[in-house]
Amino acid sequence: MIPPRLQLTGIAAGYKDLQVLKDISLTVRPGEFVSILGPSGAGKSTLFRLFTGTLKPTHGEILYDGLPLEAASSPFAFMPQRDALMPWRRIIDNATLGLEVQGMSRREARTRVEPLLSEFGLSGFEQQYPAALSGGMRQRAALLRTVVQNRSMLLLDEPFGALDALTRAGMHRFVEAMWMRRRWTAMLVTHDVREAVHLSDRIYVLSPRPATLIQVIDIPLTRPRLRNGAAGAEAAAIENAILETLLAPQEGQLP
Structure with missing residues (x-):
């Protein structure tokens, strides 16, 4: 198996007395397109702050190509x-x-x-x-x-969220086509379930804050997914399963 490009183990992070991330572990392998999906305020963008060095974890380890992230020389390009x-x-x-x-x-x-x-x-x-x-x-x-x-990895922080639905769909097609051509290693942060399913090889689903991983989903759909209805009913079933997970009451929440 190809060694991970990016690996997080037991990451916790927050701001002063506010814990945002709690025990996050994930991997991204070279050439993979991975999404981080969760409700607003779950800490998705906080992960990117850890990667870019503007925030330090309070617990856990981040490795890049098998070495501590601090040893990597500007590995990320950020959108x-x-x-x-x-x-x-x-x-x-x-x-x-x-x-x-x-x-x-x-x-x-x-x-x-x-x-x-x-x-x-x-x-x-x-x-x-x-x-x-x-x-x-x-x-x-x-x-x-x-x-x-x-750079060896792209960080995409909800880059299509401000677009209208038609333009966003066009960008999804464009990004998928470009990824198939160039095989970027990429991590997308999003709260759009359909976007994550259509673009990703794997999705990490976060709980509400303090965020933990509540689901890891490998997407088995063949590519291209976004032309001629290739994603179809199987994609819709995956989307519905993720929505059920996100909408289910978490521990300590009212139903």
Whole structure:
């Protein structure tokens, strides 16, 4: 079996007197697309704060490629909830921003970005400002800015939550097609059950805060799942089972 790229064992974390995560253990292997699913406030985004180093666990261990996370050299590329494009920078310069922050010259960064514009559906729009683009195109530009950094793992923090339903469905298809082509290692944080089922190889379901793992689901559906109804009834059955788990009263909650 392929060794994990990312492995969490017994992780607990919180803020002052507020415990957010409690005994979280999970793995992500190279080339896997894994989702973290749970109710609002369950601590999904807190996990990403642990990965990016802005929060330290109070208990447990995080390993990256078998070594403590602190020993890894910038392993993650992060895509936030909003596209976070700079309105005063053209699309080409927004896409190069992450590389420039790392110290790459704008010229060199553009050389790396330009061959990918067509693949991301942005060819011909590189000189436009973000305000001129649709929501889906802006998200594709944000995803390009993320993946062009060539980090070994992507962290996607509810990146489609602000999109309308039709645009979000289009982005799901786009991301699935790109993942099948490039086999990124990716972790998606979401509260959208259907999104998690359609995109993921495995889903970790969190309880309400303080979050524990209440379900781990391997998704056996073949890909592509999002064209011609390929996901179908089997996906719907998985979604319903997850919803039943999420809606079931947890210990200490009223039914």
